[in-house]
Amino acid sequence: MLSYPPSLSLAHLPTPLHEAPNVADLLGPGQRLWVKRDDETGCTTSGNKLRKLEFYAAEAMAQGADVLLTAGSALSNHCRTTAIVARQLGMEVALLLEGPERPELDGNFLLMALVGASVRTVPEDSTYSAMDELQDMAEKLRAEGRKPYIVPPAGTAELGVVAYAKAVEELLGQCEESGLRPDALTVTVGSCSTYAGMVLGAAVWSGSPEPPPVIGFSISGETSRATAKTRRLIDETAAYLGLVPCVAEGNIRILDQYRGEGYGKADPSVYAFIHDVAQRTGLILDPVYTGKALAGTLAEMRSGCLQDAREVVFVHTGGVFGLYQKRDGFDLAWQAI
Secondary structure (H helix, E strand, O other): OOOOOOOOOOOOOOOOEEEOOOOHHHOOOOOEEEEEEHHHOOOOOOOOHHHHHHHHHHHHHHOOOOEEEEEEEOOOHHHHHHHHHHHHOOOEEEEEEEOOOOOOOOHHHHHHHHOOOEEEEEOOOOOOOHHHHHHHHHHHHHHOOOOEEEOOHHHOOHHHHHHHHHHHHHHHHHHHHHOOOOOEEEEEEOOOHHHHHHHHHHHHHOOOOOOOOEEEEEOOOOHHHHHHHHHHHHHHHHHHHOOOOOOOHHHEEEEOOOOOOOOOOOOHHHHHHHHHHHHHHOOOOOOOOHHHHHHHHHHHHHHOOOOOOOEEEEEEOOOHHHHHHHHHHOOOOOOOO
C-alpha cells in the first residue's frame, strides 16, 4: 500500500471510465475499448497535468511560495495548467517557453496570456538547460523578496509519478466496481512521468502477481531512451516513497513506431484519424499526444502486441486546447442547412 504525500483537491475526480462507442470495426473480433477520461479533470485545467499539480502546488503552499515557475513549449498543456492553477491559488506565475519570441495568441498560449503569466522565451531547438534557466529566474525573484517554487517541466519528477500511481488506484477501483478486468492499459508517453506512474501503480495496486500490462506509445523519443527515463523515474519514486523494488524490466513496454517525425509533428493520417474518431464517438483527441497514442492502441489491438487482449483501457490525457494551434492540419468541410 502507498502512503501519499500531501496534495490539494484541484481535479474533478474520479474521472469517468466508459466504453468507447462506435469503434467495433476498428478493433479485432470480440475486443472492447474503454476510455479513462483524464481529459475531464477540469475545464481550462483539463488533462493529466492537473493530477500532478495537486501534489506540486501542495508542496509550494507548504513552503509559503507566492509564485510558481515552470517550463515547456508555447504549446504546453503543462504550462497552461500551471498558470491557471497559480491564479486559482492566489499566486503569480512565470513561464520559460521554448518557441517564437512573441508566440501567437492562440490555444494554450492564449490562456497563459489571459491569466497574466510572465514569460521568458528561448528559441526552438536551442541548447539550454530548462532547470538552469528556471533556477536563474528563481534567484532573481528571491532578490526581489519573492518566494518562488519551481514545478519541474511537464511535472516530471517524483511527485508527478506519484500522481499517476494514485490515478491507477482510482482506475483499478472503478474496474473492480464495474466487473471489468482489463487485459492492458495504454497511454501516451512524452516526458515519461505519467507512464512511469501508471507502471508503478499497476504493480502496487493490481492485487495479483501479474499486473495488467501498461503499454506506452511514445510521441517523441525512441523506445530505448524513453524506457531508460521511465526506469529512472520509477526507481527514484520508489526510493522517495520507501518502497522495495516492485517493477520488473518487462513491465516497461514502450512502442515508438507511431510517433511519426516526433514531438508536435503529425502527418495527414493522424489528422484524418482524429477527425474520424470525433465523428464516430464525440471523443476529441489532439495531434501531439492522444491522436498518435489511440491510433497506436487500435493498430496494436488489431494485429500487434494487443491482438489477444479482450478489454483494453486507453487513458485519455487531454490536450484539447492544442487543437487550435494545429488547425491547419485538418481538412474539414461541413454542409450548410
